Amino acid sequence: MLLKRMIKRIYRWFSRLSLQNKLVFLYTTLFMIPVFVLVFVLSHEFYENVISDTIRENEYLIEMEKIQVQKNIEAMREAAQTLISDDQLIHFVSDRRDKSVRELIEFQNEHIDSKELQSVNPLIDYSQFYIDDPSLIEMWPLLFRENRIKSRPWYERVMKQNGTELWWLKRQDYRLLSNVPDDNPKISLFREVKDSQNNHLGMIEISMLQRNFFPKMYSPITDGQSEIFIIDQEKEVFTNPANKFLREHKFKKKHFQELIQQLTQNGKNRFIYMNNSIPYLIASTEIEELNMKMVNVVSLEKIDSETRKVRYMTIIIAIVLLAILSTLTYVITSLLLKKMYKLIENMKQVEKGDFTTKIDIDGRDEFSTLAFHFRNMLSKINHLIAEAVNKQAVSKDTELRALKTQIDSHFLYNTLENIKMMAEVEGKYEISDALTSLGSMMRYNIKWKNEFVVIGEEIAHIKHYVMIMNLRLDRELVLEVVIPNELLNQEMLKLSLQPIVENAIKHGIEPSKAATRGRIIVNAYKDDQFVFVEITDNGIGMDETDLAMLNRKILHDEGYSDRQSQSGNGIGLKNVHERIVLFYGKEFGLNVRSVKGKYTSVVIKLPYLLIRGANGNV
Structure with a gap:
């Protein structure tokens, strides 16, 4: 109902406009609708293309990071395998007897100082073997007693792995030698070590700095519009402390929780996330070996702003162009409709009763044709008026003559009536009937109130005529x-x-x-x-x-x-x-x-x- 009322109001408003304003309005409407539709379609297509390019670029970036991460995983696994595969090392830690000073010195010189044991890959920060032997003499920086790490949060998790590897992200690390906190975030590979009889010997730890393990994540952001972070198996988020992108865009704990929920529930690798009315592209990839997700957050604010800017600029240009074209249309229609307005003025003069008005409109367009026919109509009207005046004069003259005829006809009717009565007295009924018919015919002919009668009246008149004609025929x-x-x-x-x-x-x-x-x-x-x-x-x-x-x-x-x-x-x-x-x-x-x-x-x-x-x- 509301829509119908609005349509009726618009229709009434439109119907009250002049033809010139209607043409300008229709031209403006028919121009603006396609322009606005085209602007929004093109801007949307531009936005989608930019988004697609951004998605491809960031997916490539995150895939390259994943490839580098997988290389580092293999390097750390190789380092762990080197330690586990060292038979002399395993035999040394498995032997629970007290060792002589000479044996300890020889082992120290052959294994602890060996570069191969120190690191298979130069990016590895350290490799440590925690031995379950309280009597073991620790040989830094490789061999440590296991009771040093039993209080660490990852210890119980490693023991539950039953010999399989466990990856752990550390925000802060403690050097066993100095017991001083190390603020450089690391990622560590833990693995339980058993002897040949499947007895627990201890566990090994291979650690690498996160900036070496995740090079793209810790590389400087050139555009300042994106940042990579890691979500570990405990749903904790690890970011590069040096990057300020997420902090500047006010990403808080609840926002990360929402992102983790969407990544977990929807199972989508990429989607658009709104934060403080700003759209962000979320692109992620699963690192199966680590049971972690690598997520890249890209701000689309600049892209959205540029798209809106292009859209608004296009609309402004279209409006300016429309204003110019509307002005030209108004001027052109004024020239085109000049003849129509002049013809309207002539019609108003005719409406006032001036049928002699002169219509000076020439040409071959529609308004000139209309003026030509209007002139012909005025000519016919003037001719009809003249005929009507003449007919009125003739009618008056005819009425006067008819009045005189009526005066004479009374004498004739009375005379016929007297002759009819004489014929009836003498018994001449045929003559009497003929006189009756003749009188009826005369009355029918003389009494002329209207041009039209009905067929019944004409038939009655014909009967009288035939009756009289029968008197003169044999x-x-x-x-x-x-x-x-x-x-x-x-x-x-x-x-x-x-x-x-x-x-x-x-x-x-x-x-x-x-x-x-x-x-x-x-x-x-x-x-x-x-x-x-x-x-x-x-x-x-x-x-x-x-x-x-x-x-x-x-x-x-x-x-x-x-x-x-x-x-x-x-x-x-x-x-x-x-x-x-x-x-x-x-x-x-x-x-x-x-x-x-x-x-x-x-x-x-x-x-x-x-x-x-x-x-x-x-």
Whole structure:
């Protein structure tokens, strides 16, 4: 409902605008919608492309880091294996007897000072063997008693590994020799060592500085927009203390917990993370050997800002361009619609009654065509006004003449009435009936209140006419009326049938020498939206030449000459046809059909128009 009301308000507001403002509004709307759609689509595509490039770049970075980490893993494993595989070392620590000074010195010189034992890889910080022998004489920096490390958090975990390796990240380390804290974070490989009888001998530790183990993580950040950190098996986060990216972007413990949760639950290696309304790209990889995740956090703030900047700049340029184009459109439409406004002013003058206003609009465009037709309309209106004035003057003159005729007709009606009474007194009833019919005909002819009557009234008039004609003919005329009751109220012009019946008697029935009585049939029927009245006589008929000439005369064909109608045949029919065409149109009128020696039929085509309340009785 709210949407419908808004649409209606917009429609009402738009409908009240002028044509010029509508054109500018439509032009602006049709221009802005594609521009804004294009801007957002292109900016979104640009943003997606930049994000894709960033993802590829950081995935490559983190994969390269993983490759380096795997190399360091192998180096530390190799160092651990070197210690475990040293038979003399294992035999020395397995021998629980008290050793002589000479044996200790020889072992010290051959193993403890050996570079191979010190480190297989120069990146390894130290290698230490913790022996489960309280009586062992420690040989620094390799051999230490195991009870030194039993309190360390990783000791129990190593023992539970049952001889398999354990990797451990250290934020801080303690040198056993000095017992001084070492703030350099390390990663250590721990592994339990057993003798040939599967007895516990101790454990070894291979340690490497985290900055050597994770070189990319500890390398200086050039763009300051990303940082790599590690999540160990205990869900603890290890970062490079020298990097300030995560601290500057206010990544706190809860944010790391959210990241760990999403990485664990969703199982996605990359996704977008929002922190303080800033988008970050999170790309991670699993280091299966360490059971740890390496995560790279990349800020997309700069990319997002640049995308918005490009988008806003494009929109601003589009708006400026639109303003320029709208101004040009307004000016151009003003020039184009100048003729329309001038035509509107002329129409207003005509509305005030000035039909003589001059319309000076020329050209070949639509408004010039409209002005041309408007000029023609004004010319026809002025012509119709002049005709109406003339008709009004003629009507007044006709009314005066009709008034005079009415005065004279009273004397005639009274005289006919007196003659009728004398005929009835003398018993001349035929004469009396003829006088009655004659009086009715005269009243029907003289009483001219309207051009239109109903078919029923015309039929009554024809009956009176036929009755009078029977007095002057040697034989009786028969009038047959076959008209449905529903068509008795059909409209037609007054005195349309009498000229046709008169023409049938004069030119069809009277010249016939046949012994049969003259017959005139009046029939009416309806077809779709038209009514047809057909008057048929059984007179002499016409051949095809005379019939064609008569129809051409009625239709006033241009090929017909008035010299061809010297006998006067068809003049009454022509007048009836012209009256029908004048009042109803060119598609209506008369049509004559005839067969020589048989019949003549005149068909009148009229529009189907019923006059309500007319008397349908014949």
